[in-house]
Amino acid sequence: MGKYVYLFKEGSAEMRNLLGGKGANLCEMYNLGMPVPQGFSVSTEACTRYYQDGQLIAPDIIDQIYTALHETEKIVGKTFGDNKNPFLVSVRSGARVSMPGMMDTILNLGLNDVAVEGLAKLTNNPRFAYDSYRRFIQMFSDVVMEVEKSNFEAILTAKKDEKNVKQDTDLDANDLKAIVASYKAKYKEIKKEEFPQDPKVQLIEAVKAVFRSWDNPRANTYRRLNNIPYEWGTAVNVQQMVFGNMGEDSGTGVAFSRNPATGENVLYGEYLFNAQGEDVVAGIRTPKPISELKKENSALYDEFFRIAKTLEAHYRDMQDMEFTIEKGKLFMLQTRNGKRTAQAALKVAIDLVKEGVLNEKEALLKVEPKQLDSLLHPQFDPEALKNAPVITTGLNASPGAATGHIVFTAEKASQFVKEKKWPVVLVREETSPEDIEGMFIAKGVLTARGGMTSHAAVVARGMGTCCVAGASEIHVNTEGNYFILNGKRYNEGDWISLDGSTGRVYGEQIKTIDATVSGDFATLMAWADKYRALKIRTNADNPRDARVAYKFGAEGIGLCRTEHMFFDADRIPAVREMIISNTLEQRQVALAKIMPMQKKDFIGLYEEMHGFPVTIRYLDPPLHEFLPTAKEDIENLAKTMGITYEELSKTVEYLHETNPMLGHRGVRLLVTYPEIAVMQTTAVIEAAIDVNKRGGSVIPEIMIPIICDSKEFKYVKDIVVKTADEIIKAAGVKLTYSVGTMIEIPRAALLADEIAKEAEFFSFGTNDLTQMTFGFSRDDAGKFLGDYYSRKIFESDPFAHVDTKGVGKLMQMAVQLGKSTRPDIKLGICGEHGGDPASVEFCHNIGLSYVSCSPFRVPLARLAAAHANIKNPR
């Protein structure tokens, strides 16, 4: 039997995990001597027990709650349910990290038919007392007893109609008394029992309701999106009510210690006199800017300003505070580190360093890496967004905001742009390599299928194009040039808007604001570079992406997917010729056509990287990906290639695979067709010699994918080395290069010691490694992962965040085993996880040398790497 309930005087800010953020900060403010209404917190561990015990609060916890309640009553000198001076409380959720609006709150708890009379007498304000009681009945019924709010709203409206008034405030005490009676009657009608009169019953039921709300669908979704473990649970804060609605000397407000939009160092917020918190939120009355308070009541303003600055200095961060004024006395109800825009985050962090409050490391930790995205991509104008309904939601596959005319094909995208119907958004069932040109022209890409690592998502992130993927509610009819969503038809040319940062889709044109990168950005990035240990590389397959990434600070290419170069219209014929070759000689003829093109690609990449290392991965996908599957396409291709339809069909059929992800791909192709490795090596090495002759200092890194065995690696490495050394010798130059492998098959991780004897570097391909380790493919998992989230089996998408328990265990094994046979082995990651802050931190912690991510994620990765090294220095 542990301790589950803590009086505010027993807690502190350090006890956030136990008391939740709100509870811990209330304790801290109390201990700082600030005016905080008395109360106590029921801990997150009580929440965990509640669920363990089958959604029951155990008797020992109930006892502790009652004891704490009694202690609090003694401090404030009021008694629960007292008919003269009743003690009223608020009951609020408070998780370890803030989940605004996700869970439940109950105010004015403790009122009943007796206490309301006492409150009326005590305050000499029956109207206030009955108004509070009515609000409490409605809120308690709704939140705790699951009686729909609308039942009560109808009664309120009827009374206002009867009295012919518009505002709630126009109703008098008697009206409200009558309303209370009607409310209670309605409650009894629905629940078949009286509205609970015992305040202690009310309290326990309210605590349960808060615990229950931890598990409501919106809380679950929020947690998943924000990577918050379900196990954490929520605390419950029970706190003496103070009233901002006791007259014109009372009020309530919220304020930030600095401007959360810009970061400017001014008090920012709003307040209302004679109001409770919900009035500010409800938007019926317009609150006043906090600066007005200075004029209306400068003493109060000064007191609040002083508290705000004290809290900011104490927490060493911008604060977001709630306060209430009861009959001229200020009470602090909450403080927490304020949420802010990316721009504000930068400015606040840098200002706090200038003000001597923070050092550079601390300042870096104040900026969330994910926030940087919004500085690099266009965003919607918040005003324009306000009233736009979300028509569907997909995966936030590539950040930014896009608005444009719907087109369904890459050709139409070009045509629209020529006709000045600009901008466009490309909508596809899913994209394929032929869509790349269209994706480049479009402002945004929307797909009905595919996950965070689908073609659309990967390519869009590389380009920095906004993308919402896997919006499974839309049904695309490409031939018909329309899609259907919830019964509505959206045609070519209609406006659509995508938010790639949230996955939201809007069925209209919404104004966007361009990205703005301030000087603060450069300052912060310079600090990040100073404190990080990980190198940051980029995944880039063409000079354009490489250039962007270099500009964003990439220190090399960690992954060049050579097959992406194969899809260009001018080279795909040669690739297909290679595939349908029946003999080595035929294949070599085709490869000879491809070689100069690859060489040119590599020259471009080397040049853009200015001497930084460039890792080139050899052919990865199964060959059938380069061939058409539709009858018509096969016919056309056969004609072009001068062979019969039957011949080509036979090849296509032969290459068909039951499970392409587990098929003839990567190194397996090179084992079967070593001549492909010879061709790619020739291109890599000749390109490097070419650039170095013109003053470059290229050190190519050749990477063999899909390895599962050291002999398999050695077989291909021997071919690579023989080819490379012959070319270097013939050219009479010196050139350093290395040959390494991806670790993306579980067996490669398990046998990394043997493989490291041959491989000079490892790069973790966490996309494939995740697929193989979990035994599901990213293409197919979409169908059931939703069930896994809703049943709380998984809490986050393993393709978005490295699964540290399973996949991460294999990675750690591979690191240890690899170092055991090659202590200086270079270790990197080039899966999509390389751009995920949590995964970057994991990579730092297990001792990788670098992470590689898409160009637009490079700044994010630089900051995440700094965070990781500050938290856990190498």
Next chain:
Amino acid sequence: MGKYVYLFKEGSAEMRNLLGGKGANLCEMYNLGMPVPQGFSVSTEACTRYYQDGQLIAPDIIDQIYTALHETEKIVGKTFGDNKNPFLVSVRSGARVSMPGMMDTILNLGLNDVAVEGLAKLTNNPRFAYDSYRRFIQMFSDVVMEVEKSNFEAILTAKKDEKNVKQDTDLDANDLKAIVASYKAKYKEIKKEEFPQDPKVQLIEAVKAVFRSWDNPRANTYRRLNNIPYEWGTAVNVQQMVFGNMGEDSGTGVAFSRNPATGENVLYGEYLFNAQGEDVVAGIRTPKPISELKKENSALYDEFFRIAKTLEAHYRDMQDMEFTIEKGKLFMLQTRNGKRTAQAALKVAIDLVKEGVLNEKEALLKVEPKQLDSLLHPQFDPEALKNAPVITTGLNASPGAATGHIVFTAEKASQFVKEKKWPVVLVREETSPEDIEGMFIAKGVLTARGGMTSHAAVVARGMGTCCVAGASEIHVNTEGNYFILNGKRYNEGDWISLDGSTGRVYGEQIKTIDATVSGDFATLMAWADKYRALKIRTNADNPRDARVAYKFGAEGIGLCRTEHMFFDADRIPAVREMIISNTLEQRQVALAKIMPMQKKDFIGLYEEMHGFPVTIRYLDPPLHEFLPTAKEDIENLAKTMGITYEELSKTVEYLHETNPMLGHRGVRLLVTYPEIAVMQTTAVIEAAIDVNKRGGSVIPEIMIPIICDSKEFKYVKDIVVKTADEIIKAAGVKLTYSVGTMIEIPRAALLADEIAKEAEFFSFGTNDLTQMTFGFSRDDAGKFLGDYYSRKIFESDPFAHVDTKGVGKLMQMAVQLGKSTRPDIKLGICGEHGGDPASVEFCHNIGLSYVSCSPFRVPLARLAAAHANIKNPR
């Protein structure tokens, strides 16, 4: 610089790994005082160095060879290349285990133009000398210098024609002298250099040739089929020549110490006077049975008989010996444990126990588990097989021999049988569940695609039907009722024969011999059961298979694949109804139809197992496997189900998966549709209660497949337990059951400690675990595994033998982790590896409780388990 060459007096039988089997046994015989021609062995380590050094013999090894040669010369008192009394040697390969006929041999080495004269004078037999020289030139040129044998045979034939004689023996010394001259001229013409005259050069080149032959294609294939590591290498034995062809007082022969076909305790073999070993093999002259020797020369016979019995007692096993008689003197050239039929193996082992030579454990080790297969299945009549050409080869997927008329569909199989066109062999591109009836009717199954764990292979093994799978050279045209193989057409009704134990296919009718199980079999099995620690279970999905397995000694069912029960014609409609249901209610209606059928299945299985545990795996394959894909079939099904073609097509399309192996299957289906788990649990538990009421003692084990996470397992387990406990409670009975999981996803092995907290048993699904760990699917790997063998990256099929390094490492982790949180966890294996002796040994060594295999493999597994426990007792 180590020791690479050993004189016979320096070695012993224990040095087999270093000296090879032949070399070690020569040393042993020498040390036993037996008449062995002098010589030495070049070790297997020298072979390894030869390959490491780039196919060169290092100077230090050459020095050691020359030193050993010199020592031997001193012992025998002859000199290499001497013109009076030349020393001649044989050079033979000798690997750690015998690989008969796979590698090269050179006889009469040391002859040259000078030595031949010496030999002629010494033996006073010029004909013998020149005949030996001619044979040597031909053999050396062919084996060592790669000059085709046919070049020399043409010269020999021309001479015989010229002299108008038929036999080689009809040529005289002068003829042979002329032939030698022509041979040398031919050699020079082809090689552009003289035939090597220096015996030391001859020797080193011959040693190289033997080393080289370790890597020839037929040796590589033999090793892969017999699971012999390439790294072992071969030794080379250099031994003084003795001549069986020096006249009628000379001869040569081979003999077994017991009959290798029956095991009968009589000397068995044959010999020829005035002949060398190759004459016996060539079949030009008919050798005499060894019993004749007793009449022809009883002293010699007695000496040999004594030696044979001494060797048998010394090696405590039946011996296979080669001998030569030179001018009346007996020489032993080789002894080794003799290969024998399964029947003989049993008899010899049991007789040796009766004779007090072996104890039971030792006798068990003398029988290879794999041999038992041939006792349980029909075999070809060896005589009938002798001249049948192999038309193609596939995988030896299910043992036994079958001959029959070709049919291409299950319907045709039934029709043929009705029409008395019996027996039939079913030929398919690959089989699917609809073919099961046809597979049951057919004597054998031949498929063009699919591996050792393909549908055809798994089902055929279960039934005990002979199967050759993945014979990729055949092109099946099912509509046309024929297949094409190497340009030849085989029609329906044509005769074909399959050897499921070797994978060979014959294009004609071949007589088969039925299986015969003797009393020796029961004796050996009883011994095996006495000494094994592993329990042996079976994989069985129906009472028929369960009955067979029980008869073969299965101690329970380790895997019942419930989905196999779904394909029956009378229940597939209900299964399809469940799949196309749109609501939970519809699905429950369909499931309610399936439940009683499943219950009936389980009752049958429980009854056949007589109280042994029965492990029932819940639904495993993706749902689309139950739906048709061809347009016509969809149309028909839609009609039957009373829905539109479009509706059904949409469902089929929706269920389509890119990588079905990594798709929505196993536990993932149960997470999405918990009602399936409820249905299956109801059937499992109600069936058990039913059987137990009638006096049974069923303990069902419920197994959830494809688990990757403990929460995932717990989610389904909770549903199972709730359902089961409610049924048990309602029935008012007591029933014990357990809920466990398969370990077949790498992540499950990595997190086995967490999973074991919930799961009461683990069963390793090594088929899937191998696929995921290697990252290739058994369906697709067929295309490239051949390249992996030919390039020596893999030496055995990981789907046939557990990959102990990678997959095995995961298994070991899972065992350790599982035991760490549940020390008494039951651990089994139910992948196809459960019937592979090497894998059974591995399972014993890592501490599993049982292995489960197809019914016909149960005896094999019992013996393999005994071997494992005798070698490494628990």
